[in-house]
Amino acid sequence: MQRVPRPALLCGRDYLQHTWEKAYQDHRRKIQDAQPLVDTSAPLSLSHLHLKFKKLKLEEERLAVIDRDNRLLLERLSCIMRTRGQAESRKSHTQKRN
Template sequence: MQGTPRPAPRGGEHLQHEKAYQDHRRKVQDARPLVDAGAPRPCLHLQLKLKRLQLEQERLSVIKRDNRLLLENVARVMRTRGQTDSRHESTRRRN
């Protein structure tokens, strides 16, 4: 039956095919692209560098500790008026 011609569509069938074809053409015109050609979304774990934050916090804690020790030393010197002990025999020069 492959080589036999199809009978001509009747009036109502032709209009149905025409309407279906027009619907198809409208859908093709309204179709949106499916390929996302935009920039990739940024990875948060690459932007928020947790190891760098940890190292900086450790560095700041060392600086705070050193500052506290210096402040204690300065306060002790101010309390004792910075007296030096120059009476030790071992610090005197020998001739």
């Protein structure tokens, strides 16, 4: 059986082994000392996702149409109240009676 020749510089190999061992021990110590880091805060909320501008605009337009219709009805009712609604009703009654 042949023996594998050993390198002549054992101190270099020992130094490298020691360096690796030290780095590994430092790594293990850092892992042992590590603290858990979990972000439990609420995610950022974006305002354009909560305020629905299209919906608000459609609601505003709908209310404007309702206000316009209400104003027209009020004008018609006030016209009827001023004329007391007698002109049209008298004509219809007199035509029916004759």
